[in-house]
Every structure is written in structure tokens, then in C-alpha cells.
Amino acid sequence: MIVYVESNFVLEMALEQEQFVAAEAILSLAENNKIKLVFPSFVLSEPFECVMRKRGEGITLHKNLVETLQNLRRSEPYKNIMIDLEPAINALRDSHTRQLDLLHSTFDRLLGVGECIEINVSIFRAALNYQKSLNLAPQDSIIYASVVADLQSRPSEEEKCFLSRDIKAFGNDDDRSIKAELGASHCRYIGSFLQGLNFIQHTLARIG
Secondary structure (H helix, E strand, O other), X not given: OXXXXXXXXXXXXXXXXXXXXXXXXXXXXXXXXXXEEEEEHHHHOHHHHHHHHHHHHHHHHXXXXXXXXXXXXXXXXXXXXXXXXXXXXXXXXXXXXXHHHHHHHHHHHHHHHOEEEOOOHHHHHHHHHHHHHOOOOHHHHHHHHHHHHHHOOOOOOOOEEEEOOOHHHHOOOOOOOHHHHHHOOOEEEEOOHHHHHHHHHHHHHHHO
């Protein structure tokens, strides 16, 4: 079974968001050779940009918070405020390092077991067409064009799914042909990692 993932799969784990346990379970299935994870090479850069941006914002927030609390300490009623809030301040500081460490480890694991779809001129040109025909943002069009190109290279009867929490881009039930185009290659779009894990587990149980 082939499972396509993109940037938000990596970010779900690096930022330990609400469905990271399900994402971790999916990656573990790949590490145990139960499924094959496939991802566009484009997803290797976007998570770093996101985590580093959040890190910069967090560092600025931490600095401003410390300065504000230090000023409050000068007032008698707030003398102990730094002591009371020190655990929260330290947690904020340490979260930036933890997120970057998790991002590195997630990429290491993903690259160790997954297949990377390299972007070529055909995929790029298809992405430009998808921007117009499907009204996709540039980055989403590259991800989608990569998935479609890879689907066309695989047996149509093979079980496949595309997991992305970007429902706005890929999951709207409108007049676009995304679900139909994926379905023609026996691939289902799923906008939740938890639902994706359930689908994968049921499919593996069915196909044995």
C-alpha cells in the first residue's frame, strides 16, 4: 500500500500538533515495511521555513516577556512574578530547540524509509496548469502534480491514499476534479491523519 504525504505530515510531528500520534503511527508502519511512504521533494524545504519562522517569533516573544516581567518585579506587588512564571518561560524557550530536534529526527526517519518524488520539468509544467484549472496555490500545485505524476507510474489497482490536512486546497467538495483524478488511480484523498491511520489499518487488514 502506498501512502502519499506532504509538508504538514512532517510539521504535525515536529510541532507535536493534535494528530501527531497518528502521524507517528503511520511513519512507524512504513518503518516496519507495512506501507510505502511517498513524498514530493518540495516538502523537504517548507517545514524548515515554518519551524524557523515560529522559532524567530518565539524568541522575540520570550525576550519581550522576560523584559516585561523584569520591569514588573520592580513593583512590590509583583516581586515574585518571575519566580511564579519561570517554569512557563523556560518551557517557551526550550520548545524552540525541541521542535527543531523533532524536525531533524522526522526527516531522518522519513528519508530512511520513504520515496522522494523529484520535481522535473513535466511536473513543474503540470503544476502551472493545475494553478489555473484547479485554482491551487503554487506550492499546493507542485505537491499535487508530483502525486499525480507518481500515481501514473504505478499499477492502478494498487491501494493508495494521499494524506494532507490542507482540506482547503485538496478536499473541498466543489466542481474541481481532484478527488476524481486521484480516484481514477485507486487513490483516496484523506484530510486527517487519524482518519488516514484508520483507513490504512483497515486496508492492510483487508488485503492481508
